[in-house]
Amino acid sequence: MGTENDLTVRDRFQALLGRDDAHLWLFGIGAVVLAVLPFALSTFWTRIALGALMWIGLAQSWNMIGGYAGYLDFGHGAYFGVGAFVTGIVMVELELPFVAGLLIAGVFCAVLAYVVGVPTLRLSGAYFAIATWAFAEAIKELALILEITGGTYGMTFPTGPGTSGIPLVGWPDEMFFYYLMMVLTLGTIALAYFLFEHSEFGFRVKAIRDHEDAAQSLGIDATKIKRRVYVISCVIAALFGGANAYYITFIHPNDVLAPIITDQMIIMALLGGLGTIGGPIIGGVLIFLLNRLSSLFLGNTTIYLPLIGLLIMVTVLFAPSGVIGILRGEVGREDVKQNLRELAEKFDIL
């Protein structure tokens, strides 16, 4: 009797996960909760929420090319950094407001992603991963030697009233940046939802990921579509990079162009569930909180790295479709037992 009830609840929950109206309600409620959240939280926790929002958006941007299109982009963080530096250069050198810097960073990264995408998207699998990783490293080294980026000294952003370029915003404070990240992140989620889950464009992207030859034989111009996904996802990373840079006011190539930025995006999307809308949201929150809370309670900023490593191993071994896969019921108790048995046999434990 109890089991039947449990099943019904579970089935209902899974059915709800697949319903469009439920998605819209969830999005609406989420947006309202996020909008009032800073009034309920202390500055400290607002800052944590702000960071979590940014990482959800970044993980979702990586998920577009890595999850939906299936191209393992190990250089995605480069656009986060380039977005930061271009925003900074526009604000410092051209003395334009932040909004102009952010827009120019977006356009600049669109062109950059297009140019990088033309040769690299011809590669696949590990070769694409290596090429994009090398690109990111090259960008970081370049930022370290260029004068306009401040080289090894880094770059300080103008602060104070009027620098944002947004009317009614005086001195950009914590609240301003919280709502900026909220808008960017909700925008990214909505874009991903409509583009990849509810349009023919998204179906074509998934078709290319699953069977590129079959997709091509159905008239789909795979090269063009992959390039579009890559450009969109990179521009989003650039916008977050610019917004974050204006928030933290000082950027250095070793920070905003660090490989860990890309790694975190990948881990978040992977843990939550690749090629899903909910995956990067869940993964983003979990990993970011793990990061913050481990440094808060364990007083150590590196302990979370081995923890993440462990999480990834567990995910890949037992729930390759991530937390979303578990929620959808793709990975049941029996599957975990089966995986454990296989693992035990492999290592001759039994």
Place this chain on the structure above:
Amino acid sequence: MSETLLQTDGLTKRFGALTANDEITLGVDRGEIRGLIGPNGSGKTTFFNSLTGFYTPDEGTVTFDGTDITGWESHRIAREGVGRTFQIAAPFGNMTVRQNMLAVQTPKSVDEHERAQEILEFLDIDHIADDDASGMSGGQKKLLGLGRVLMLDPECILLDEPTAGVNPALADRILEHLRELNDRGTTFMIIEHDMDVLKQIVDTVSVLDQGRHIVQGTFEEVSTDDRVREAYLGSADDDEVPV
């Protein structure tokens, strides 16, 4: 008077020292159902790949409806009117049957939702249109593969083993669909190992052996041809094609 729709002239494809397609000259008439047979490794699938832009031929030309399509990218050839299916029917995952259909790049003037519904009804799989495509049976996957190609409304369809691994009842249904499409004017070229299937449906058969086009004729002509027996058996002494 028949008219050639798809024509290859001296089509050659080499992989290093191996010549997979050796100067294949072959024409398929408009409205015809052509069978393409040959022993394993005779170059049938390579020929399909060269025709549809997945391989760039080393020599020779491919002409479709009077247009030279040699070396065109595969998606352009598909849009031009040459559809194809693959040996292994794999639906695009994490998508419903209908979404699989809508993924196809149709011309802008087409109402793709309406066309998808029509085709799904035609193939009798409209009742599972909104189910997850990965849960389909092998035969249903083959039907979906055919359905996706039909979204392009192609004049010519190349089918790579359309009934392989499908239960006999469903295989018969697939053949019926092909006949009906052919009656409506679609031209087919079909790779098929099952001669019982082939003789039910084809007008003519082309035989490849070691990359060369050795014989062309009706099913009866081809099945009694010495060169074909030799291709399959290695000698002309045995009685019939062993399939």
